[in-house]
Amino acid sequence: MPVDVMIVDDSAAIRKILHRVLLQADVPLGKVIEAGDGVEALEKLKTHKVGLILSDINMPNMDGLALLGALKAQEATRDVPVIMVTTEGSSSRVMEAVNLGASGYVRKPFTAEQIKEKLAGLF
């Protein structure tokens, strides 16, 4: 069954790259929904149900860790796997994301293969 995916990143370039990687990956891809920050993501998730979220951390308005916390606090999105794709590579930030419930962590710069590996573990 196709899975709708949300990509959250303030960079349109990164959203485009991740969208391309998703199309190449061996996943049953449905719709791809994009958001530029955590606020926009939460707003779009009110009307779109997704099965996977790829999110940056360092974003305006609401960063990826705040978004992750909000997603895990809501019944409707608690079980949606979230993979962080970010330049924030310090061990403290990784631990913070893991403690908040992130399903995976990919450091920028990334290769398509690194993203595909993370996705393979979820599907």
Add this chain to the structure above:
Amino acid sequence: MTHEKLVSLIRHSTRDVFTTMLGLELADGEPYVHDSAPGPSEGVIALIGLAGRWAGSGTFSCTAPMAMRLASQLLMQPYEAINEEVLDAVGEITNMVLGNVKTALEEELGPMGLSIPTVVYGRNFTTRSVARSKWTVVPFHLDGEVIEVHLCLAPSRDGATLGRPAREQVTAVLSIE
């Protein structure tokens, strides 16, 4: 934090981003120290702020044709003019380069925040920073053109931690002439 250490971190991070995301190999230029915020008088420059117990600013600059080339490599489509997508691509490259420098610096200097990049394209502009520290300038060569990464870093005057988001600590001022 020494100039040599910053040069090493910037070179490693920039090469990593260019090889992994752009499929491009950079040649090293000769790094130097500059007294004030350097920058091109025209072209594309992206600025980013760092904040924590140490704070400062970083820039990534190149010519307009090089910015189009980098965006084309990143997004796998040709660009023949500077537009939003090209500026966004340069901003993201800057975010990755200086974000990874920041991550390496955190091992020694403690947690730091990174601002959202600001990208400027124009002619006859100057950059100025309120910081009084010296700038480490690391040039790279690609296809006969120069790409530069600049970083200015100093202990925070008030020993600030991350209580105030980095994006609120704008340390660079632009003057468009």
